[in-house]
Amino acid sequence: MAKPIILTVDDDPEVLQAVARDLRQQYGSRFRIVRADSGQSAIEATQQLKLRNEAVALFLVDQRMPRMSGVEFLEQALPIFPTAKRALLTAYADTDAAIRAINSTQIDYYLLKPWDPPEERLYPVLDDLLEDWLASFRPPFEGIRVVGNRWSPQSHQVKDFLARNQIPYQWLDIELEPEASKLVEYAETNDQQQLPLVLFPDGSRLIRPSKLEIAERIGLKTQAERPFYDLVIVGGGPAGLAAAVYGASEGLTTVMIEREAPGGQAGSSSRIENYLGFPVGLSGGDLARRAVTQARRFGVEILSPQEVTRVRVEDPYRIVTLTDGSDISCHVLLVATGVSYRRLMVPGMEQLSGAGVYYGAAQTEAIACAGEDIYVIGGANSAGQAAMYFSKYARRVVMLVRGESLITSMSQYLIDQIKLTDNIEVRTSSQVVEVKGDTQLKALTIEDVKTGMRETVDATSLFIFIGASPRTDWLDGVVERDRNGFILTGPDVMHNNKRPRGWILDRDPFLLETNVPGIFAAGDVRYGSVKRVASGVGEGAIAVQFIHRYLSKV
Template sequence: MAQSPTSRGQSARASLLTVDDDPAVSRAIARDLRRRYGEDYRIVRAESGDAALEALKELRLRGEEVAVILADHRMPRMTGIEFLEQAMDLFPYARRVLVTAYADTDAAIDAINLVDLDHYLLKPWDPPEEKLFPVIDEQLRAWSAAERHPVAETKLVGHRWSARSSAVREFLARNQVPYRWFSSESSDARALFTAADLDDPELPVVVTPAGDVLVAPSDADLAERVGLVTRPSADFYDLIVVGGGPAGLSAALYGASEGLRTVLVERIATGGQAGQSSRIENYLGFPDGVSGAQLTERARRQALKFGAELVTTRDAVGLDVNGSARSVRFADGSTLDAQTVILAAGVSYRRLDGPRLDAMAGRGLYYGSALTNVAACAGQDVYVVGGANSAGQAALALAREARSVTLLVRGPSLTQSMSAYLIEQVEAHPRVRVRTSTVVAEACGDGHLEGLVLRDVTTDATTTVPCGWVFVFIGAVPRTDWLGDVVVRDRYGFVPTGPDLLQDGAAPPGWPLDRPPYHLESSVPGVFAAGDVRAESAKRVASAVGEGAMAVMLAHRYLEQL
């Protein structure tokens, strides 16, 4: 049982949470904490991991902060380490302390890596003035000095059928910016318009926690106003990572941890396609699965911890070779120079081709974006286009709220592109059905999506179905057009590397070095490719993470030879 954070009638104070399954120990540590810190912090205690998680969720929903979490290691059903691993997703900036017996110090040391543990406290902690309070004092000082995201919410006023409103909503969600959505037709929206002296403004309208009002902002303006980093701190780096998917985040993390001055530049938000996955269940180390957003946020925090810079809303438009320097040009006219570059921009979903389909993008038809619309699809009949893992994960996520989800697959079955474990889940779900050998031929509707024309690829017969929601997860188009002729690409736009560049065992034409290209090196020395953008890549999260780390190792080898 957890002591409710609302039951004490206190507000606006950060909390110290303690969890121990022994009621006597739980009361004792809470008593000591309250005696020393009760005037400045709310003390919340729980007697199980589940109860503690419920208390943390309540605090998170109320927009409050948690400064320190103390968890006993030996608890039934959920160990202290398992609890802290889940707690860090709710309050990533809370300091984490594991309370353990002397015999469990090895587990505590392991937890330093697993849950980024800040300290472990040995039982017994008597006298608290010598063993407990100095530890908590140190953690509170570190928590107070740390830079934390503001809890206050951004307000977003838009319309369901406004494509730009949908894009801004997705931008905020993927960048982990807390926001609240208001329909432009609601009384709350009208009150905001009145307060901001706006009369029938262009949508969307964004009100930041500081009270700034942005009318139809660009991604760059929005990012800057809600506290995202949009400008690099320097002009020259050891390593530029282009793209913030699993490969890019891995490269940034390992580059920074190994001492390279590293900057990651991302067009929209970190995570890539994997960041939009509702649940990844075949990634090593997560037996119960992990959402793409959780995995991305952990990787992002980890990269920042080691000193990497993460810069958003930077759209790369060109790559230049200037002697030993590699220059990345951006859409705003700025450039960034480095000795090495890792291309990890990933792929985008292929667009549907047919009458009125482009016009419906953001107006009922969405490329990716399933997770931000799950609640809005409650009680609706939803269609998902695609037969790979991302489509299957989206279908299962939407089926939690939708009345029905129909998966449209061009091929004769799911076995060609979807993992076996996911096929079993899709086929077993009572609200998900699979329609094979089917493509979307046309969209129907006036101003927003109202129906789809479906075509059977084997018989060419068409049927029209009513539809207000369709999510598209088809194909893989690499984001490499901006490379032009500087870097060799294959006919599909992917970047060949290493052995794939060799011709009869020799280096490619124009290769300036005596050695052949390294395994992940492109046709330009010092420019590497990792993840989905690389030709012949495995198109899996685990392989992308591995390639990001390997690319950094090869970049080190390249730098040593300069």
């Protein structure tokens, strides 16, 4: 924890040096001594301390200074650090002003110059003030702070990125937190169109940052250390993480490239209760954290956030191109990019995405929904897990399911939990046909798919879990896919028992191998895969065994 601050202000350099010396001698082990040579510079220093989220325990300020007296400084500093103790250093002639300031500016004490010897005339007074301050002191949050608006898509993206990468942060809503407005003012970002404002512990800040800018600032790796690897894995979900662990542990130089955050879609799950070996379940974030730690232990490089834009084959190498134009080559490429939730194309939906409409669990919004009604679209496990999670905060969770029941799409254990949760309502044969609102979600129009009857309900939060589609356009012209974009592998790339066109090896494609030798696919992105976390982990592990067999013949 950073030491609390004692800020001393005096325009006389010799006096300032002497005060700082005496303060450091007595309090330097417990407090950091900061000096300022004028009231204005002290105000600027105070604002910077606030932006760094440091704590000021005491202001020790000379009264007689040009342009800004000690009392005038304290009047401005009080709103910034209202709990800090305040003491004036005065000459005998200024004692009347100091006494008046006790009432007008809530001065805690005034000290006469000179204060020698400090053991008798300085330290006893400050000891009492500091002990009083410490009695009620609560250490401030030491980490990243995000100032923004709940209904801002940009704010939501920043929060979601930090949360999914398991970076602790503090959220300050500009409309609810008085401190948020002050921080925006101190950062000279008075236009709310410039939010979110991201403040880092060292006092630096970013305004409306991209994910890449945040990643670079917090130390995530976005560039590969070398130009060539045995194995390049695109996608950091369960399948990609499993392949990374098994590949690196068996001696393959391995890099994993993830466009959002390790863990993929599974990483955003609030609770996975049917994963083998965890009888009380675990969150997707916990699973991702454990897997990332394990992968890094074996030397896997993880690039995040980073994205592959295309792939080409120059035998015997497979080469991927990143968004910045750089290339990484490898012997073997494994595609494990998973799937994304399908967009719901109804009137008003796109403009409200991130402003009350969210795809996936969006756990960062759960606390903000306390006491409200939440609507969840979808009837599979991910929707059920989200409903259970949100039920802890919301007044009511309404699940809108297009089918006639949950039985065909959801695990029985989740169905049973939902039935036992009083504030979850399941509405079957229902679909959303319109969302309404200007800058934030205000209402939904829900249609009964059997009768066609419609009703409009007030709503501020809608979470969507409808189907899934792969993002595999970057494989165009190289890797065969089905009409929905899922990657064909093994027997599915055989046509009338014939090997794929252009296949040059004297064997059939391996089970998880695509139509291109040395390019494999695993997990949800693969055609015919079982959409479960355990199966994704299994396919990632199995893929490495086929990769070894491929490499043994190269």
